[in-house]
Every structure is written in structure tokens, then in C-alpha cells.
Amino acid sequence: MKTRTSIRTVLALCATVAGLSGCALPPVQPWEKGQLARPDMLIQGDGLATRFNEHIYASKEAASGGSAVGGGGCGCN
Amino acid sequence: MDHNKQPSVGQALLAAAMLLPALVHAETAPERGAISVKYLDYREDQPGLDRIRVHAPSISVLAPVAGDWAIAASATTDDVSGASPRYHTAVSGASRMHDLRKAGDVSVTRYRPGGTISLGAAFSTEHDYRSRALSLQGTVDSEDKNTTWTFGVGGSDDAINPVNRIVANEGRQTVNLLAGVTHVFTPLDIGQLTYTHSSGHGYYSDPYKLVDNRPRKRDQDTLLAQWNHRFVGLDATSRLSYRYYRDSFGVSAHTLSTEWVQSLAGGWTFTPSLRLYSQRAAHFYFDPVYGASTGAPFPPGYVFGGAAFTSADQRLSGFGAVTAGIKVAKQIDQDWSVDLKLERYEQRGAWRAFGDGSPGLAPLRATSVQIGFTRLW
Numbered sequence: 486m487k488t489r490t491s492i493r494t495v496l497a498l499c500a501t502v503a504g505l506s507g508c509a510l511p512p513v514q515p516w517e518k519g520q521l522a523r524p525d526m527l528i529q530g531d532g533l534a535t536r537f538n539e540h541i542y543a544s545k546e547a548a549s550g551g552s553a554v555g556g557g558g559c560g561c562n
Numbered sequence: 563m564d565h566n567k568q569p570s571v572g573q574a575l576l577a578a579a580m581l582l583p584a585l586v587h588a589e590t591a592p593e594r595g596a597i598s599v600k601y602l603d604y605r606e607d608q609p610g611l612d613r614i615r616v617h618a619p620s621i622s623v624l625a626p627v628a629g630d631w632a633i634a635a636s637a638t639t640d641d642v643s644g645a646s647p648r649y650h651t652a653v654s655g656a657s658r659m660h661d662l663r664k665a666g667d668v669s670v671t672r673y674r675p676g677g678t679i680s681l682g683a684a685f686s687t688e689h690d691y692r693s694r695a696l697s698l699q700g701t702v703d704s705e706d707k708n709t710t711w712t713f714g715v716g717g718s719d720d721a722i723n724p725v726n727r728i729v730a731n732e733g734r735q736t737v738n739l740l741a742g743v744t745h746v747f748t749p750l751d752i753g754q755l756t757y758t759h760s761s762g763h764g765y766y767s768d769p770y771k772l773v774d775n776r777p778r779k780r781d782q783d784t785l786l787a788q789w790n791h792r793f794v795g796l797d798a799t800s801r802l803s804y805r806y807y808r809d810s811f812g813v814s815a816h817t818l819s820t821e822w823v824q825s826l827a828g829g830w831t832f833t834p835s836l837r838l839y840s841q842r843a844a845h846f847y848f849d850p851v852y853g854a855s856t857g858a859p860f861p862p863g864y865v866f867g868g869a870a871f872t873s874a875d876q877r878l879s880g881f882g883a884v885t886a887g888i889k890v891a892k893q894i895d896q897d898w899s900v901d902l903k904l905e906r907y908e909q910r911g912a913w914r915a916f917g918d919g920s921p922g923l924a925p926l927r928a929t930s931v932q933i934g935f936t937r938l939w
Contacts, residue, residue, distance in 0.1 A: 555697020
């Protein structure tokens with residue numbers, strides 16, 4: 486049952502994003518992506534700082550994860 | 563990469579951007595390597611009790627290999643010491659601890675014209691806990707490179723042997739899945755939506771907490787939305803993210819994070835940040851109200867030796883939390899950069915959003931300092 490819910494969620498996610506992607510905005514051309522290449526425009530930020538923060542938050546809050554798979558656990562939570 | 567004799571700070575930033583894995587323009591392998599070193603100092607307290615303190619140096623390395631490959635690795639040690647309440651936020655009887663955690667991970671990425679594939683491994687060891695994990699992740703780019711689909715699967719195997727021997731040779735196995743999409747909406751807007759599901763079974767109780775008996779199975783789901791917008795006229799970038807979380811313990815949580823990255827003259831960058839968090843308590847968490855005949859830490863009606871799920875762990879209570887931070891970074895030249903980040907965190911039951919928080923808990927406060935540098939090679 487849980488797996489079915491997850492699959493439905495993924496399908497809904499795909500449909501939503503496909504809809505957003507296909508909306509009226511014109512496609513961005515390669516020569517227009519200069520600003521997007523800046524480090525502060527990357528979706529993923531500083532790797533070590535992100536690891537620190539995720540580890541600290543996982544040790545004092547119930548929620549964790551969301552952006553990666555395969556991270557090692559710890560005895561802190 | 564084309565090296566100018568007098569590279570500008572902007573070119574240096576662009577060069578750094580090209581080194582980072584898993585970015586939206588990552589259809590080509592990095593041309594230069596990078597090494598980053600960071601040091602974290604973290605301490606937390608509540609009224610009347612200095613709690614955990616952590617010193618954690620870490621290092622990460624990214625190395626391009628043979629044109630189409632890259633290897634990334636990181637290692638860290640956490641020197642953790644201090645006190646932790648045995649139930650709720652009770653100061654009396656708090657357990658004292660000292661531990662050294664060693665953790666590392668490595669990933670190998672193959673870059674193809676239409677996407678990437680990465681294989682990763684991670685480990686973490688403490689004197690009473692050992693974790694090993696593997697992951698496989700792939701990305702597929704659309705023809706115009708404006709959309710990247712990401713898929714991942716991972717698994718971890720943890721071994722638990724608490725020093726108080728309340729249990730021995732316990733374990734926990736987890737499988738997690740990821741599906742996400744990144745899309746370039748305009749030359750100044752990029753967004754990402756990521757869904758993860760994690761299913762685990764094994765020992766989830768905290769062996770150092772009193773009256774703590776948790777289910778041996780836990781399913782977790784997250785939906786993470788991120789949006790970056792570039793303000794060219796202000797030479798600044800806003801970074802927004804929202805995460806919804808829920809699990810089979812009955813916890814649901816909302817996390818809203820925002821950063822404003824302000825570039826200044828001379829390669830300086832100034833980044834204030836704010837994070838708001840709120841969670842609903844686990845269904846088996848009980849408030850600090852104790853049985854009339856048994857007293858603390860036992861809840862009313864507690865049956866000794868019973869199988870009912872109970873926990874008085876503050877981390878499973880209902881609360882809200884706020885983090886305010888400031889980061890200052892300096893790009894020294896094309897190859898070197900340094901940064902310093904300060905953060906202040908506080909959580910309180912009364913700060914829970916969308917409902918009442920758990921009563922009777924002392925506020926938890928934490929301060930962290932991160933200092934680091936990155937060198938390209």
C-alpha cells in the first residue's frame with residue numbers, strides 16, 4: 486500500500502513538472518545561461534556545509550533527508 | 563578551460579561553478595579538481611544545562627579523471643561531548659557522553675552526452691554505531707538541456723551496540739528512492755522538485771533514553787521544492803526551498819529556508835539566511851505528565867514490561883524552530899576562496915505552526931561556526 490502511494494506521488498510529481506515545463510515560457514537558449522552558471526545559482530550549494538547542516542538537524546529534529554539517497558546513518562538520532 | 567593571465571573574480575566564480583557535481587549544466591565532466599577543508603564548532607544548551615558540543619574538521623576532494631569521469635570523496639570526524647537529557651528536557655540525571663564519529667563517502671560519476679550516472683558509497687563509525695550505505699543515481703537531460711530528470715536508489719545497513727548493553731547486535735536496514743526534476747524557466751530562474759521515499763526496519767529506539775520503545779519499521783516521504791532567482795541589477799541571488807516531510811511515526815514537518823546571496827566589490831559575498839521549521843509530534847510521544855503512583859519518567863497508565871510504543875524524546879515532540887545565519891565569503895583569486903558562517907538556532911514547543919506544540923519542554927538553543935577554504939587545482 487505504501488509503495489503504491491509512493492508511485493502515485495511520483496507520477497503526480499512528473500505530471501506537475503511536465504505541465505510546468507510545457508507552459509508558455511519560451512525555452513532558454515544556451516547563450517542565455519550565463520547567469521545560471523554562477524555558483525550561487527546552483528541548486529546544490531556548498532557540499533561540506535550541507536553535510537554539516539543535515540547531520541546537525543537530523544540530530545535534533547525528527548525530519549531528515551529530501552535531497553539525496555544512500556547517506557550513512559548515525560547514532561545521533 | 564581557458565586560463566587568462568589576469569582572471570577576474572567573475573571568471574573565478576564561473577570556474578568554481580564548473581567543478582561542482584550534480585548541477586544543472588553538468589553534462590560535461592569537470593576540467594579542474596578542487597579540495598575543500600572546513601571546521602565546525604557547534605554547541606547547544608537549554609536553561610540550566612550545557613548540552614552537546616561538537617568539533618568537526620572535514621575535507622572534500624573532487625578529481626576529474628580521463629575526461630568523462632569524476633571522483634568525489636569527503637571525510638570528517640566529529641568529536642562529540644556533553645550532556646543529553648534521558649527524558650524530555652529533564653536536567654536532573656542527564657547522561658554524560660563523549661564519542662568520536664568518523665565518516666566518509668566516495669562517488670564515481672560517468673558523464674555522457676545526455677546525462678550522468680553515479681555510484682556512491684558512505685560509511686560512518688562510532689564506538690556504539692556503524693553505518694554503511696550504497697547509492698546509484700542517474701540524470702537524463704532533455705534535448706535543449708533545460709530539463710534534467712534525476713533518479714536514485716540507495717540502501718544502508720546499520721549496526722547498533724549501545725554501551726549500556728540494553729540491547730546487543732541490533733541493526734537497521736533502509737532502502738531509499740529518489741525522483742526529481744530540475745528545470746530552467748528563464749535565464750534568471752531555475753527550479754527543482756525532488757521526491758524521496760525511505761523504508762526501513764530494525765532498531766529505532768534510543769537506547770540512552772528512558773521509557774523509549776519505538777516501532778521497528780519506519781517509512782519516510784519528503785517532497786522538496788527549490789527555486790533560485792538572479793537579480794542582475796542588484797548583483798544578488800535569492801535561494802528559496804520548502805520541504806514537506808511525513809513518516810509512519812506520525813511526524814509531519816514543514817521546513818522553509820531562504821538565503822540572499824549578495825555579491826560585493828573585491829570578491830566578497832555576504833549571505834544572510836533564515837530557516838523556519840515546524841513538526842507534529844510522533845503518535846507515541848507523551849507529554850511530561852507522569853503517573854501519580856510511578857512518578858517521572860513514566861506516563862500515566864504505563865505498564866512495566868509492556869509492548870506499547872512510548873517515547874519522551876524531545877526530538878519526537880511537537881515544536882517549531884528558527885535558524886538565523888550569516889555567511890561571509892571572499893574569493894581571493896582564481897584558485898582560492900575562504901568563508902566563515904555563523905548560525906543561531908532555537909526550538910520551542912510554542913513555535914509549532916499549524917497546531918499546538920508539546921507543552922512543558924525547555925527551549926533548546928544552539929550556536930554553530932563554520933570556517934573553510936577551497937582550492938582549485
